[in-house]
Amino acid sequence: MTEVNSLPPGARTALVIGGTRGLGRQLALRTRDSGLTTHVYGRSAHRTEEADQGFVPHELDLCDPVSVAAAPVTAPGPLYVFWVAGAFLKKPLARTADEDIEALTRLLLTGPLRLLRRILDAAPAQVHLVTIASSSGWRRRENEALYCALKAAQATVTRGLVPELVEDHPASRVTVVNPGGLAVPDFHSGLEIDYGTMMDPAEVAGIIWRTVREQTTSYTEMQILRSREPGREGVPLVSFGARAPEPPL
Ligand SMILES: NC(=O)c1ccc[n+]([C@@H]2O[C@H](COP(=O)([O-])OP(=O)(O)OC[C@H]3O[C@@H](n4cnc5c(N)ncnc54)[C@H](OP(=O)(O)O)[C@@H]3O)[C@@H](O)[C@H]2O)c1
Numbered sequence: 444m445t446e447v448n449s450l451p452p453g454a455r456t457a458l459v460i461g462g463t464r465g466l467g468r469q470l471a472l473r474t475r476d477s478g479l480t481t482h483v484y485g486r487s488a489h490r491t492e493e494a495d496q497g498f499v500p501h502e503l504d505l506c507d508p509v510s511v512a513a514a515p516v517t518a519p520g521p522l523y524v525f526w527v528a529g530a531f532l533k534k535p536l537a538r539t540a541d542e543d544i545e546a547l548t549r550l551l552l553t554g555p556l557r558l559l560r561r562i563l564d565a566a567p568a569q570v571h572l573v574t575i576a577s578s579s580g581w582r583r584r585e586n587e588a589l590y591c592a593l594k595a596a597q598a599t600v601t602r603g604l605v606p607e608l609v610e611d612h613p614a615s616r617v618t619v620v621n622p623g624g625l626a627v628p629d630f631h632s633g634l635e636i637d638y639g640t641m642m643d644p645a646e647v648a649g650i651i652w653r654t655v656r657e658q659t660t661s662y663t664e665m666q667i668l669r670s671r672e673p674g675r676e677g678v679p680l681v682s683f684g685a686r687a688p689e690p691p692l
Contacts, residue, residue: 456518457481458562460505460555461497461528463488464576465627470525471498471649477652483530484514484558487488505554506546510577516561521568521614523655526555526597527575530589530629544589551593556600569612573655574601578623578668585690598664598685605662616662620685623668626677641678642669648681654681 457474461467475481475497475554478532484503493500500548504510532539532547563570565621579587580595598619608615626641647667654665670678 449586452673455479455521455523457523457525458484458516458518459525460484460503460558462525463490463493464629465527466622466625466644466648467527469644470527470573470651473648473652474523474525477656479520479523503558505558506549508549508554508557511554511557512561513585514558514561516558517565517571518659519689521570522562522566523573524559524562525573526559526574528555528599529575529594529630531667533586533634534591536588539589547589547593549682552596552600555597559600563608563611564610569614569616571618571655572601572604572608572660573618573620573651574598574615575651576601576619576621578621578666578686579684580621581688583691593622595688602662602664602685616655616658616660618651618658618662619664619685620651620654621664621666622665640669640671641650642667642679650679 445449447522455481459467459471459481462471463485463646471481471483474686480499482499482501484501486504488500501514503514514689521678529551530547532543550614552590574597576598578593580598582592596628601619605617608617622642624641625647627644628638650667654663663683664684668680669679
């Protein structure tokens with residue numbers, strides 16, 4: 444069976460879940476500029492500039508099951524599916540409202556899984572699933588237990604999908620990406636962050652897209668961590684393979 448990467452750009456489609464801002468937007472720009480029909484999903488997808496910039500926009504609220512069930516998921520031919528949407532939460536669990544637990548779980552896990560189930564069920568050919576998890580899935584963090592757990596779950600569920608994707612289409616591919624801190628002020632709103640020491644999302648998107656296009660194995664997992672070396676702060680450091688969780692203390 445033909446690999447997605449070996450097909451001409453016009454025969455391929457990219458669906459970017461969370462393609463309206465941040466890292467997802469940068470990935471959508473890469474796929475669009477490579478000639479792929481690029482669908483972007485998000486709550487703000489119906490801004491007029493989306494269609495003007497050559498994207499196919501789909502308004503989607505992952506926290507709303509009705510919106511998830513109604514989002515268009517059919518696209519012709521082999522697909523790249525980028526699972527990127529997310530939000531951050533830094534708060535002790537004891538001070539986190541039930542509604543916030545529910546909303547973050549819907550945004551980072553159950554909403555995307557429902558959407559992905561529909562995408563995979565409708566996919567006419569092989570799929571290359573690219574999941575943007577996080578180094579927070581294995582790093583020791585404080586007051587981020589729920590966020591870290593959901594990012595770890597996102598990576599785990601994606602690894603678990605590999606056998607069934609490959610069984611459906613032997614040429615399907617899966618990439619799990621664990622980035623460290625990105626210079627995306629929207630994501631860290633309310634927190635004091637030195638963005639000069641964080642990674643440029645455009646550069647990280649370029650690394651991801653290059654890795655995805657060159658991937659020949661069914662499954663790849665990568666870490667993209669920021670350098671903390673003086674004078675090289677924020678430079679992306681790429682390595683391959685999963686990481687064991689750090690001890691909590
Ligand atoms: N920033 C970092 O330092 C960092 C580090 C490691 C991993 N990550 C991961 O990278 C991913 C992207 O983060 P980012 O930094 O690019 O954040 P961002 O700029 O805040 O973008 C978040 C994206 O998620 C979408 N989104 C948020 N809530 C949504 C909802 N309820 N329904 C549908 N879409 C929703 C947003 O679209 P709308 O606003 O249009 O809904 C937007 O496209 C996240 O999964 C995050 O966990 C980020």
